[in-house]
Amino acid sequence: MMLNVVRGLNAIAERPVPVAAVGAFAVSTSGLFVALSATSPGTASFFRCVFALPLLVPLAVAERRHRGAPTARQYGWAAAAGVLFAADALFWTQAIYEVGVGLSAVLVNTQVVMVPLLARLIDREPLSARFVALLPVVVLGTVLTGGVFESGVAGTAPIAGTIHSALAALCYSAFLFLLRRGGPHQPPVQSYVTIMGSAAAAALIGGALWGGVTLIPGWGPAGWLALTAICGQVLGWLLVALSSPLLRVEVSSALLLLTPVGALLLAAVVLGQVPSAWQAIGCVLILASAYWITARAPAT
Numbered sequence: 604m605m606l607n608v609v610r611g612l613n614a615i616a617e618r619p620v621p622v623a624a625v626g627a628f629a630v631s632t633s634g635l636f637v638a639l640s641a642t643s644p645g646t647a648s649f650f651r652c653v654f655a656l657p658l659l660v661p662l663a664v665a666e667r668r669h670r671g672a673p674t675a676r677q678y679g680w681a682a683a684a685g686v687l688f689a690a691d692a693l694f695w696t697q698a699i700y701e702v703g704v705g706l707s708a709v710l711v712n713t714q715v716v717m718v719p720l721l722a723r724l725i726d727r728e729p730l731s732a733r734f735v736a737l738l739p740v741v742v743l744g745t746v747l748t749g750g751v752f753e754s755g756v757a758g759t760a761p762i763a764g765t766i767h768s769a770l771a772a773l774c775y776s777a778f779l780f781l782l783r784r785g786g787p788h789q790p791p792v793q794s795y796v797t798i799m800g801s802a803a804a805a806a807l808i809g810g811a812l813w814g815g816v817t818l819i820p821g822w823g824p825a826g827w828l829a830l831t832a833i834c835g836q837v838l839g840w841l842l843v844a845l846s847s848p849l850l851r852v853e854v855s856s857a858l859l860l861l862t863p864v865g866a867l868l869l870a871a872v873v874l875g876q877v878p879s880a881w882q883a884i885g886c887v888l889i890l891a892s893a894y895w896i897t898a899r900a901p902a903t
């Protein structure tokens with residue numbers, strides 16, 4: 604039965620664009636559910652990974668029978684990526700409480716800029732003239748979104764939230780960069796299970812050092828974190844992982860922009876977290892620049 608599920612997921616991924624879009628929107632619910640759980644960054648980061656594992660492990664076992672196991676190298680890159688994912692989750696959860704669900708998602712989306720910079724620094728990949736020209740626009744959008752130049756903005760601590768979001772974006776960018784190191788032929792579900800297991804361990808250790816980890820959060824918070832795991836970690840990222848290898852990198856990056864858009868809408872409708880006028884302008888600058896950098900990138 605599990606094998607049929609894996610084959611079904613692979614069949615769905617034959618239409619990668621709508622699958623990636625659904626995955627991106629599913630990921631956008633994570634910030635809302637984490638905010639509703641009202642748990643510490645360590646607690647939220649740990650349980651969103653732990654709750655995902657029982658759903659992912661049977662799929663990974665079926666995939667192993669069908670496609671074989673990842674190589675030791677792929678396991679290593681996945682484990683390292685999991686540590687970075689935990690760091691991203693810790694910083695981002697803190698930012699959710701400081702700058703809001705929608706704005707933190709937009710700020711973390713600056714990974715569209717950071718990943719090419721990492722590729723330039725490490726792999727010496729060239730940067731396009733469009734990327735270099737739009738980099739100051741992204742920086743300006745980040746500053747405006749953080750509310751540095753105004754008072755009475757959305758969020759309890761917008762400047763601190765911007766800093767934590769930027770750190771989350773850096774960790775997220777390194778996470779995405781390491782995923783490429785695993786190679787295009789790695790079994791995606793097994794690698795993802797390794798990422799979640801590594802991330803859970805790192806979140807437990809990191810969370811214990813930063814605000815603590817509540818191992819018995821209660822039924823209400825646990826329910827919201829279970830929804831985070833189901834919608835964001837399992838449905839969302841699994842669909843993204845299955846569809847992204849079938850798309851050009853600039854197309855998959857552009858589709859991931861649906862995540863901050865969905866988060867902004869959910870935050871405004873459910874939580875009443877409406878950004879100020881300048882913050883809204885900053886969001887538009889970031890999203891428009893990111894879209895132009897990715898979806899309008901020249902073909903290689």
